[in-house]
Amino acid sequence: MLANVITDFTDQLKDFSGNWWFLLVIFAVALLDSILPIVPGETTVILGGVAAGAGDQSLLLVIIAGATGAFVGDNLAYAIGSNFEGLVNRWADRKPERRARLDGAAHQIRKRGGLLLITARFIPGGRTVLTVSSGVTQQPRRWFMFWIAIAVTIWASYAAILGFVFGKQFEDNHTLAFILAFVTALSITGIVELVRWQRDRRKTAAA
Template sequence: MGLLDTAVTSPWFYLALFVVAALDGFFPVVPSESMVITGGVYAASGQPELWLVVVLAAVGAFTGDHVSYLIGRGSRGRVARGLRPGSRRAAAFAWAERQMAERGGLILVVARYVPGGRTAVTLTMGAVGFRPRSFSIFAAVAAVSWAVYGGLLGYVGGVAFEDDPLKGVAVGIGLALSVTAVVEGARFLRRRRGAGAAREGAEAGKVTDRVGALSER
């Protein structure tokens, strides 16, 4: 507990937050959201400053997204060719391509709340040559909304458990996981509905073919 207090209230925390948020853009195993939430929890007690937590998290995320975008842009088709069929990464990239076709740049904002979605989307946007200026606009919206969301989640937990920051961190992370679960649940239901509609369409097509065949006799 004392070590965590010292780390989060140190001025170096701001630099660490920026670096971790940036790394998370192209190395998604880094837990940047948990760090933003933790900063928000401790901000409820006065240190660190909430606005600095939000700003540095947003700038770091914006930077990381552009690194990932440039990696995708430089690799073009090599990223897709290097994916193993049936792997989670291949599935994530396939999802990113479908969502880009449906929603365009807005998917970058949505992907912020999908596990593994952010990196897949930014790499894909670079690989398909999404316009840099448009990418920067959507990346800015995504980074700011995500940083505000994480910082405020932590701040709420910090206010609720001012005397026990660890409980505040647990509450903040729990709320974030709940939001992720809701997003994933919505995606699952949508996929099921889409699959059901596709099956119904296929069955309808078969019936039409049979009727056509009978009418020709």
């Protein structure tokens, strides 16, 4: 069932990936992904990379579309946190786990700084909490924009190039190219999360 859905989707990709407006799709989905974690931003950029590898798109334009969309989206998330600080805090107070995640994110921002924004970009859901909490805690806007610009550039380049490599390798099979790129991206994210969890665990044990 899932295989059929993926196959149908990637087959449709061949029909519209060469159009100029496909870049707008990448931009829009990357933007929404920054605010609504359920939106497949990274997946769409990977698909763009696969299309570029097959010769249907420009890799550079795919990266620019993904990075720009993510940059705008992250800044919107910051603005939501900044302009609706009271509302966000009341929302967080409704459930202890929400409050814990928001307070934890604010603590980590002060502790680890901009590098955390880069790391969080590769964690679905985590990046939204972090960008919103940056606004809630009134982190300097220029500082935030500087690090987010670096984060989204790395993120979009990573996802697009990953798709491009497999798209180039399997030009005649978009489905296989996408599945391999997606699984690779998922595996790398899982490894990063595991390393981070083990490191935090060691620090907690040492403390």
